[in-house]
Structure formats: C-alpha cells, structure tokens
Amino acid sequence: MTLDFTATDATTAVAGTTCKLDAAAATPCSSGETYSGLTPGSHTLLVTATDAVGITGQASTTFTVAGVTLPPTVTISTPPDGSAQYSPVGASFILGGGAATTVSCQWDSETPISNCTSPVAFHAFSGGTHTLTVTASNSGGTATATSQFTVASGEYLKVGAVAVIVNFPRHCELLGSDPQLAPYARFKVTNAQLEKAFYGNPAVDTWGELLPDLSAVPSNPEGRTNADCRNQRIRRVVRPDASAETLALKTMLAEINPAGGWGSTYAGTTWPRTGTTVTPSSGGAAAAAAKVADTQNSIGYANLEAARADSFRKISESATTINPSSYQYTNANEVSGFPAINWTYSFRKTKFWIPLESLSSAGTFVEATAGNSDIRNANRRGSNCAGAPSGDDWSIVNGTSIPTGAYPLCAPAE
Numbered sequence: 001m002t003l004d005f006t007a008t009d010a011t012t013a014v015a016g017t018t019c020k021l022d023a024a025a026a027t028p029c030s031s032g033e034t035y036s037g038l039t040p041g042s043h044t045l046l047v048t049a050t051d052a053v054g055i056t057g058q059a060s061t062t063f064t065v066a067g068v069t070l071p072p073t074v075t076i077s078t079p080p081d082g083s084a085q086y087s088p089v090g091a092s093f094i095l096g097g098g099a100a101t102t103v104s105c106q107w108d109s110e111t112p113i114s115n116c117t118s119p120v121a122f123h124a125f126s127g128g129t130h131t132l133t134v135t136a137s138n139s140g141g142t143a144t145a146t147s148q149f150t151v152a153s154g155e156y157l158k159v160g161a162v163a164v165i166v167n168f169p170r171h172c173e174l175l176g177s178d179p180q181l182a183p184y185a186r187f188k189v190t191n192a193q194l195e196k197a198f199y200g201n202p203a204v205d206t207w208g209e210l211l212p213d214l215s216a217v218p219s220n221p222e223g224r225t226n227a228d229c230r231n232q233r234i235r236r237v238v239r240p241d242a243s244a245e246t247l248a249l250k251t252m253l254a255e256i257n258p259a260g261g262w263g264s265t266y267a268g269t270t271w272p273r274t275g276t277t278v279t280p281s282s283g284g285a286a287a288a289a290a291k292v293a294d295t296q297n298s299i300g301y302a303n304l305e306a307a308r309a310d311s312f313r314k315i316s317e318s319a320t321t322i323n324p325s326s327y328q329y330t331n332a333n334e335v336s337g338f339p340a341i342n343w344t345y346s347f348r349k350t351k352f353w354i355p356l357e358s359l360s361s362a363g364t365f366v367e368a369t370a371g372n373s374d375i376r377n378a379n380r381r382g383s384n385c386a387g388a389p390s391g392d393d394w395s396i397v398n399g400t401s402i403p404t405g406a407y408p409l410c411a412p413a414e
Contacts, residue, residue, distance in 0.1 A: 001063075002035075006031065077118075081146070082149070092261075101137060105135075107131075120264070163304055169214070207231075208232075234298070250262040366408065
C-alpha cells in the first residue's frame with residue numbers, strides 16, 4: 001500500500017511529518033511511503049505534521065485490507081504412484097497450503113467420494129492398472145493429485161485360516177472363578193483389545209492389561225508373582241516381508257478400528273511403534289511362527305500349517321494325573337465351551353493359538369479350525385473359512401463378509 005498526503009502551513013514552513021500505523025510507534029515519513037505485509041482486516045493510519053514553531057496538525061484514514069486465500073495442496077501417500085498392490089487397496093493423503101473447503105476421492109472412473117478424509121477405506125479391485133484421484137478446493141483454487149498403481153491378478157487361489165499365535169508368559173496362568181477350567185488354557189480377548197495389542201497401544205502393552213486375571217502358578221520354580229506375570233511386556237512378532245497374511249490381518253484390524261491407520265499409515269510392512277516389535281530374520285509364515293515360538297511373552301500370526309509345525313497345537317491330549325513336580329494338570333471337564341477332552345496342560349508348553357471374536361457377531365468367538373476337536377489335532381487341517389472365495393480377487397475374505405460363525409481371519413495360501 002502507498003500513502004500519499006500533503007502537509008501545508010499558512011504562515012511558516014512544515015518542519016516534518018510522522019506516520020503511525022495502528023498501534024505501532026510514530027516514525028518520520030513523507031508522501032509516497034509504502035507499507036507491505038499488512039494482515040487482512042481494518043487498519044488506521046495517523047499522519048502528524050509539525051511547523052517551524054512546534055505547532056502540530058493531524059489527519060487520519062481508516063482502510064481495509066482484503067484477505068487472500070492460498071490454494072490447497074494435496075499429496076497422495078499411499079498407494080505410491082507406480083506401485084504394485086494386492087486387492088483390497090487402502091489410501092492416504094496429506095493436505096497443505098490453504099485450508100480446503102471440499103475434498104473428494106475417486107477410484108478410476110467411479111463416483112467420487114465427497115467429504116473424503118484420510119485414511120481412505122479399503123477398496124476391492126480386479127487385476128490390472130487403476131488410478132486414485134484426490135481433489136481439494138477452496139476460494140483460492142483447486143489442487144489435484146493422482147496415483148496410478150497395478151493390482152496383481154491371479155496370484156492367489158487357495159484360502160486358509162491365519163492363526164493368532166501366542167507364546168504365553170512362563171509360569172503364569174488364568175484361573176478365573178473355577179480353577180478346574182483354566183490352568184494354561186487358551187484365552188479370549190475382544191476385538192478392541194486385540195487391535196490395541198497388535199498396535200502396541202500403551203493401554204494394552206503388558207499381559208496384565210490384556211488379561212487382568214493373569215496369575216502366577218503357585219510355588220513356581222522362578223518364584224514369579226502375580227505382578228511379575230502381569231508386568232510382562234507383550235512382544236509383537238511381525239513379518240518383514242509383504243504377505244497375504246499380513247494384509248489379511250491388517251484388513252481385519254482396520255475393520256475393528258477404522259481410525260487406526262492400518263490401511264494407510266501402516267500399510268505393507270510398516271507397523272506402529274516399531275521400537276516394540278520383534279522381526280524374524282527372514283520372511284515367510286514358517287519364520288514368523290518360529291520367531292513366536294522362540295520369543296517369550298509374544299503374540300504373532302501365521303497360517304495353520306506353519307503354526308502346527310512350530311508346536312502351537314502340541315499340548316498332550318492323553319489323560320494323566322496331577323504331577324506337581326512337572327506342573328502338569330489334567331482337565332477332563334469342558335474348557336471354555338469346547339468339548340470334554342482330556343487335555344494335559346504343562347507350564348513348559350505355553351504356546352497356542354487363540355479363538356477370535358467374530359466381526360459380524362460381537363461376543364461370539366470362533367476357532368481357526370473347522371471343528372473344535374481340531375484345535376490340537378495335526379491330522380485334521382481344515383480351516384474354518386466357510387464361505388470365503390478363491391481366485392484373484394479375495395478382498396471380500398474378511399470378517400464382515402464371510403458367514404456369521406466363520407473364522408474372521410482368512411487369507412490366500414502362500
């Protein structure tokens with residue numbers, strides 16, 4: 001802005017002039033003074049003239065600076081442009097510049113998603129090349145970003161269960177209200193708790209936070225107390241490689257907590273709070289199962305074949321008697337709703353997979369195997385993925401789309 005003014009005196013010459021803008025101090029000035037960087041809004045400029053004998057005169061003006069709206073910017077984070085993906089595909093983007101008043105997302109030529117926010121929900125694709133377009137606008141302009149990616153076709157044909165496997169804290173047990181039903185027995189946790197455990201959420205990063213009733217085995221050789229058991233950190237074993245099993249797990253976790261970033265920030269091989277994860281030295285389900293088997297206080301995931309191979313099912317089913325010297329315990333009663341089988345639990349064998357809560361029927365827990373008698377049976381390998389399709393588009397293999405009562409964590413066989 002340029003200030004023009006004229007200062008005169010009827011009897012003597014004008015000795016000098018000062019200018020004062022808003023609340024700033026008055027400074028010497030002359031006509032033609034320029035002001036830049038003014039904030040939008042109302043401003044007042046006061047000019048004071050002084051003659052040779054010290055007499056002053058003043059004049060002021062008030063003006064308004066119009067606001068300037070910066071256009072927005074948009075950057076697509078996932079899927080990266082030129083990347084290869086497996087269906088379903090999630091997305092995330094970052095907005096910058098001026099605040100956007102409208103944001104839309106569009107997969108290929110489908111109807112745009114209005115009021116789109118990041119992360120964007122998973123979307124099913126057939127094999128081939130696809131495009132994501134994100135558009136952000138305000139009164140200052142419009143910004144558009146695109147990402148073109150390729151979805152694999154015909155990669156997977158068989159669907160099987162992925163087991164959530166556990167290496168339970170040593171010399172710890174869940175007694176509950178009836179000690180006949182729980183020593184070394186498998187446990188159940190809600191989907192919300194399971195998602196927090198895999199996230200590494202500080203609210204559920206110890207075994208006591210996951211299982212408040214966790215107790216120490218009486219007179220155990222290490223002298224562990226209840227507090228020792230409950231304070232054990234949950235160690236998350238995660239795979240270092242891109243895999244159908246990892247994607248299936250993250251798809252399920254995203255359904256449990258859509259705001260958790262599982263399909264965007266933590267897509268692919270990225271995990272939250274990586275400082276608290278344990279990673280096998282090599283990829284593959286077998287390596288993942290072996291790492292859980294070798295890592296105390298851990299939780300991980302692997303297909304049934306890999307889980308069985310690493311002894312996650314091998315707890316003796318033969319009827320024995322209590323042997324305090326080896327902490328063996330026989331339970332011939334019904335355990336957690338499963339058929340009456342003479343199971344022997346030993347503190348030396350604390351590795352197992354857990355039933356998962358159905359995503360379509362809260363409070364219903366489902367086994368990875370097709371029959372309850374398969375829980376520890378190496379000869380019956382059926383996965384409880386009834387209704388899960390096979391083929392190159394397996395995006396609907398998830399807990400909300402397979403029939404109620406089927407296992408919620410199914411993935412193509414690797």
